[in-house]
Amino acid sequence: MKRAIPVFLLIVLVWISGCIGGGTSTIPTTPSAPETTTITKTEKVVETVTQTVTVTQTMTPQKYPITIVDSLGREVKIEKEPERIVSLAPSITETLYFIGALDKVVGVTKFDDFPPDVKEGRTIIGGFSDPNIEVIASLNPDLIIGTSMHMQYLDKLQEIAPVIIVDPKNIDEIYEWIIKLGKVVNREEEAVGVVNYMKAIVEDVESKVSNASRPKVFYLLGYWDGYWTTGKGTFIDSLITMAGGENIFSDIEGWKKVSAEDIVARNPEVIIISYHAGVNPGDLCNTPLANTDAVKNGRVYVISDDNIISRPGPRIVLALQEIAYFIHPEAFNYAYQPKACARCFFMTFSLFFNEDLLWVEWL
Structure with a gap:
């Protein structure tokens, strides 16, 4: 009886083993999904793109007409x-x-x-x-x-x-x-x-004379049966002003003939004579203009070239410079030697006695 128990246990174990792995057994599995084939199809897509392009061109401006x-x-x-x-x-x-x-x-x-x-x-x-x-x-x-x-x-x-x-x-x-x-x-x-x-050039001249006094100026354009001068509305009048002077005939219009008496009454301190005026500084000593401060103090000058002052073009600034030198020599470090009219009378009188005394010192 005691031997029968082990046999019985053996049979039970064999039976259990058979239940576990005996015979052909099918282990259920999760069914596989059907195989899917992916085909990638490449299509050419043509798009119409509207693009605004800004082109910058350098063009020569049309000058004419x-x-x-x-x-x-x-x-x-x-x-x-x-x-x-x-x-x-x-x-x-x-x-x-x-x-x-x-x-x-x-x-x-x-x-x-x-x-x-x-x-x-x-x-x-x-x-x-x-x-x-x-x-x-x-x-x-x-x-x-x-x-x-x-x-x-x-x-x-x-x-x-x-x-x-x-x-x-x-x-x-x-x-x-x-x-x-x-x-x-x-x-x-x-x-x-x-x-x-x-x-x-104009700015240079004006800056040098800006703080100076304004001497009275007579511009002698020419001597033809009288004294011709320049008045308001002319470029010579404006040059005298810019050069630091005061035109004594700025109250007349344009180019006019004036009398010696009128010139003396206005008493210019500086006289500027055109190169082709038909008169030179020494000649003024034999006229009523000898009574003006300009002649008495020897401040009579001759413009070097009539063209630079009579032609309204680019060279007019050279005339401005020259007029400024005459009116305000100190502003430009110029030193003109005065030729007094009293000496002129003496020298004119002395011509009767000594022909060597001539009017060569006047500018």
Whole structure:
């Protein structure tokens, strides 16, 4: 009985083993998902893109045609850049030279003398006040530039080419006309440079005389049956003011003949004489002007070149400098030796006795 228990236990163990691993058993598994094949299809998509592109271009501005208002208030239209210019005045020729447009000038007057070789290769079209219309027409100009002196010829000249009348009355108007002519002939940058150069000289002069006294000045333009001088509205009048002086005839208009008595009554302290005035400083000792402070104190001067003061162009600033030297020599470290009129009378009287005593010391 005791032996039967182990056998019984063995049978139970075998039976349990059979239940666990005996025979063929199927272990349930999770069914696999069906196999899926992924096909990637590449399609070409064409899109229309509207794109705004900003292109910056540097373009030469169109300069012509241009319209210029001249000194007569006329609107003058310039269709294209002038290449054949007739200048009716030396001042205009000089201005065109300074702004680099002299190569465009085909005709000048017989009085043109600056630059020195200005007449070479150019046709003389007559005088300043009497230009030859036929000669001008033969040059086939595309622009004619004149002054108020040429108004009487305006109708005939306009039949030939556009005509610009230039007539500045003071240095500011000279500046304006240099710039205007620069635009007309396509030399604007050069014109601006010339004006800046002129303004630098003017500023230098004005700064030196700004705090000085203002001596009374008589400008003797010429002596032809009387004393001719310059008044208000002229560039010489404005130069005297800018140079630190007071024009004793600033109350008259333009260019006028005045009497010796009137000059003496206004008693100038400085007298400036044009180079071609027809009279020199020594001559004034034999006139009523000997009674003026200017002659008594020997403050009578002669301008070195009439053209720099009579032509309203770029060289006018050289005249300003010279006038300022005469009026305020101390401001520019100049030392003119006075020639007193009393000595003049003595020397004039002494001519009867000694021919060596002459008027050579006057400036």
